[in-house]
Amino acid sequence: MNNELIYVYCISSTPVTLDLGSIHEGLKCILFQGYYIIVKNVSPDEFSEENLKKKFADLSWIDKNARDHIRVISQIMKSSTVIPFKFGTIFKSEENLGKFISDYSDSLRENLINIEGKEEWSVKIYFDRKVLNEQIAEHSETVLNIEQQILESSPGKAFLLKKKKAELIEKEVEKLIKSCGQTCYDEFKNISELSRINNLLPKELTERNDDMILNVSFFIKKQRVADFVGTVDLLQGKFKNIGFDIDVSGPWPPFSFISIKERFCNN
Amino acid sequence: MQENVIDQSKDITILEILDRVLNKGVVLTGDIVISVADIDLVYLGVKLLLSSVETMQKNKLNTVKPSLQIK
Incomplete structure (x- = not known):
């Protein structure tokens, strides 16, 4: 050979x-x-x-x-x-x-x-729309109010209110996705030296039933990794029951934090 | 020492690996190196999709066949 x-x-x-x-x-x-x-x-x-x-x-x-x-x-x-x-x-x-x-x-x-002295960690956050919808339907006061109104309304008015209810839930879902994503990102960023936001990957590739809402690499000092892992647990606990899943992997070699990308010629 | 990704590599999907190793790290092109430049996760993703569609179709054919035989 x-x-x-x-x-x-x-x-x-x-x-x-x-x-x-x-x-x-x-x-x-x-x-x-x-x-x-x-x-x-x-x-x-x-x-x-x-x-x-x-x-x-x-x-x-x-x-x-x-x-x-x-x-x-x-x-x-x-x-x-x-x-x-x-x-x-x-x-x-x-x-x-x-x-x-x-x-x-x-x-x-x-x-x-x-x-x-630093490690690369990957954070991918997913959310399950069904769980989040259910949570909002059960706990949001505005949604519960509309629900009550629907029960008391004529079929015509109930139809319109149902539409309004669906819109409200959708708005609330978007709000929660943004706030969960931002909270997690900010918390992890505070612990990290650097961060890189990567492309979201579609369901077809992740082969998961839930949707990816955030894909970030964080560069963390070794002595702060324990803090980072603790924060992951904390946020996972806070957001899991409303349908979010924080998927963390690492330490990875520092692929996302190397800055040598060159076209290299021999002459 | 903390375990790293290779220690848990059974659980690491190829997607997670490709998400890092394809266009990150030291990325060189030019006449002194050989490197496949235009390959990214989206390109491979399409291939992964196609291959899973093929598998699905094969599976479908497999499940359809017996019922055709029953007829």
């Missing part, structure tokens, strides 16, 4: 012990100008430009390789500060990798300083 391309996982600030088990066979750590780069030699049969494009059409390949990408980086992150690379970044030669490191040395140093 022809192993001449270099797949890059991440850059580490300190030497890395690679005892990642048999699935990560072939990993190595290259030292360039004080940076430890975790790489694997890969074959053009799988990772040449043309073949990589084909592989990206194969969902089972993506599933396996994206999981491996995150597993390797997460493992290294346990003992070191890491700059993660986008999934599927392959250098054509060690010389090219060396050139990148040397040209971007200052930026890499700056990124390492910025991310040191």
Whole structure:
């Protein structure tokens, strides 16, 4: 097999012990100008430009390789500060990798300083419209008042009042979504150093029955993570019974807080 | 030490992973790297959808077939 391309996982600030088990066979750590780069030699049969494009059409390949990408980086992150690379970044030669490191040395140093001692956490908030509707119908005084009026009204007036009731509930739902989302965001932001709001993902992709209303990454100092987890529990307790679910995962490698996005040419 | 995502990776959906690793981190393009630039979650999402639609249709066909045989 022809192993001449270099797949890059991440850059580490300190030497890395690679005892990642048999699935990560072939990993190595290259030292360039004080940076430890975790790489694997890969074959053009799988990772040449043309073949990589084909592989990206194969969902089972993506599933396996994206999981491996995150597993390797997460493992290294346990003992070191890491700059993660986008999934599927392959250098054509060690010389090219060396050139990148040397040209971007200052930026890499700056990124390492910025991310040191911090963790990326993902917060996705979902809401169940049915539960929230029921809660409002049962507890909102305005809605309960209309309900009473409907019972006492002629069929014609009741019809109009029912319409008004539905509108009121809808308004209340929107109000609660905004206030829950904002409260959670503000609380988490207070604990964090940085935050990035990501795109909402549709139900078809999340495969959940409820709707995503917020998708944010927070960058949190390690010593404040316990505060963050406590706040998650607190807010989850506060909002769960009215149909909100705060889905938290982490710590992730700092993918959302790296600022090296460049078009890089050899000349 | 706190467990990180790989320790709970059974519970982490591929969507959650792709939401991070596709266009975040060090993102390089150009002639010294090979990287698939125009792939994002929306593109993959469409593919995921199509594949789940295919699965659904297959399942439908599977459930329809026996009733056709009964006729």
